[in-house]
Amino acid sequence: MLARDIKKEPNISWQQPILESLPQNIQEIIKRIPLSVRRDLEEIRIRENRPLMIYSQGKDYFVCKDGSINSHMEQAYIITKNDTRNILQLISDYSIYAFEEELRNGYLTLQGGHRVGIAGKIVLDKGSIRTMKHIRSFNIRISKEIIGAADKIIPYLISDKKLCHTLILSPPQMGKTTILRDIARKISDGFPGFTGVKVGIVDERSEIAGCWQGLPQRNVGVRTDVLDSCPKAAGIMMMIRSMSPNVIITDEIGRMEDVDAILESLNAGIKVITSAHASDLQDAKRRPFLLRLLNSHVFDRIAVLSNSRGIGTLEQVYEGKNHQPLLAHPIR
Amino acid sequence: MFVKILNSFVIVIASTLLGRELANKYVNRVNELSALQVALSRLETEFEHYASHLPEAMIRIGNSIGGTAGKLFYIAGQSLTEKSSTLSEVWNTSLDLMKPEWSLRQEDSKILRRFGDQLGNSDREGQIRFIRLTLAQLHDEEVKARAAREKYDKMYRSLGLLGGIALAIILL
Numbered sequence: 494m495l496a497r498d499i500k501k502e503p504n505i506s507w508q509q510p511i512l513e514s515l516p517q518n519i520q521e522i523i524k525r526i527p528l529s530v531r532r533d534l535e536e537i538r539i540r541e542n543r544p545l546m547i548y549s550q551g552k553d554y555f556v557c558k559d560g561s562i563n564s565h566m567e568q569a570y571i572i573t574k575n576d577t578r579n580i581l582q583l584i585s586d587y588s589i590y591a592f593e594e595e596l597r598n599g600y601l602t603l604q605g606g607h608r609v610g611i612a613g614k615i616v617l618d619k620g621s622i623r624t625m626k627h628i629r630s631f632n633i634r635i636s637k638e639i640i641g642a643a644d645k646i647i648p649y650l651i652s653d654k655k656l657c658h659t660l661i662l663s664p665p666q667m668g669k670t671t672i673l674r675d676i677a678r679k680i681s682d683g684f685p686g687f688t689g690v691k692v693g694i695v696d697e698r699s700e701i702a703g704c705w706q707g708l709p710q711r712n713v714g715v716r717t718d719v720l721d722s723c724p725k726a727a728g729i730m731m732m733i734r735s736m737s738p739n740v741i742i743t744d745e746i747g748r749m750e751d752v753d754a755i756l757e758s759l760n761a762g763i764k765v766i767t768s769a770h771a772s773d774l775q776d777a778k779r780r781p782f783l784l785r786l787l788n789s790h791v792f793d794r795i796a797v798l799s800n801s802r803g804i805g806t807l808e809q810v811y812e813g814k815n816h817q818p819l820l821a822h823p824i825r
Numbered sequence: 826m827f828v829k830i831l832n833s834f835v836i837v838i839a840s841t842l843l844g845r846e847l848a849n850k851y852v853n854r855v856n857e858l859s860a861l862q863v864a865l866s867r868l869e870t871e872f873e874h875y876a877s878h879l880p881e882a883m884i885r886i887g888n889s890i891g892g893t894a895g896k897l898f899y900i901a902g903q904s905l906t907e908k909s910s911t912l913s914e915v916w917n918t919s920l921d922l923m924k925p926e927w928s929l930r931q932e933d934s935k936i937l938r939r940f941g942d943q944l945g946n947s948d949r950e951g952q953i954r955f956i957r958l959t960l961a962q963l964h965d966e967e968v969k970a971r972a973a974r975e976k977y978d979k980m981y982r983s984l985g986l987l988g989g990i991a992l993a994i995i996l997l
Contacts, residue, residue: 587880587905588945591876593949626947
């Protein structure tokens, strides 16, 4: 790419922190990927001794040394052992020893809230994962916040100027976290007809707020506190005790103890907005811990997401007590 | 006659300084080896108790201990914040930069280079084990350096002074 083309380039916000975590040679390749593809980049896949790949606009591509992309692996740039070693040093700020918890979880968070998934050899200690070594695969996931993603859902979460206890059901990759994050921002900042309230986010997988060294890298609102990388059940209790939130937001409840903590916070008079993996209400009822939550009729609203009209479609909103649908048709 | 006496003085002073310079090499090496051990112990503490990131830990240690060992850590820490090369490259470049400034010998540099190759490449336990190993090696070198200092420090100092006097007498 010529120098003058780079000058003309619009500012792509994710680029800086992602490029800084890559060695010079791969940085140069990524910078040369055609702008139309690069702007919508979702993942950069790095696997030792195999071609450099990217995932953009729902398709994956092989990347050549000159940044051109195609679907044939023959001309693709092959990742070397040196590359993976350098990437590990760069993403960990030369301090892989300081990321033991992250290695156990299989991912690190970069500045900007982007996540790097890692895979290698797991070292066990008495049957549980102690750490990971020989890390050979990286999945750099570019996270983008969509301000306004919650605009459609918000009116259904408020009744009589009060926030409703809400459960969001969605299959993976349907924009559940993006919507939760935008809900946090909106109810924390406030909007016409709604005064901002104190929000506590328990962010077990650092996805909602994308914290880097404890600092949210996403706009989660002015009245929001974040407990980063904290187990949900323990985190919800900590939040209630220490930060006096009006609303607790947490992602992907998946265990009975999470349910207990949520019921506990409801008793403490705190509103809860949370999400779970399920494709619809019927599907949710097949999961024991969700069934328990649904049967206790604690939620005022149950929202279901899908991709029937594109990612982030609000498929249906149910009234929480009697499970009556509130939407005539899906909206996006 | 006056000129001759002046010449003799100059010779004695020059030769004494030369002797002192040679002797200082031995003294400095001991000091540098012990300062490096202090720096590495500090790094061990940073790893073990604070889980600090390497660049900031190095800059902090460099600033607080000062001297040539401090400078090495400071330079390396600063270059790491630029994120442009690998850890072992940065460490080796910093060692090369410091070479004219210190009295370390090749065997000492070798220990430091080996240390740089392993730094930041393993989990906390591995890093701490490796720092301890390096500390032990540096300590061994320090013991040897002390013995050498005992032997040669006084010798070079006396040799400088006495050699100067001898030369002056011969030339008188």
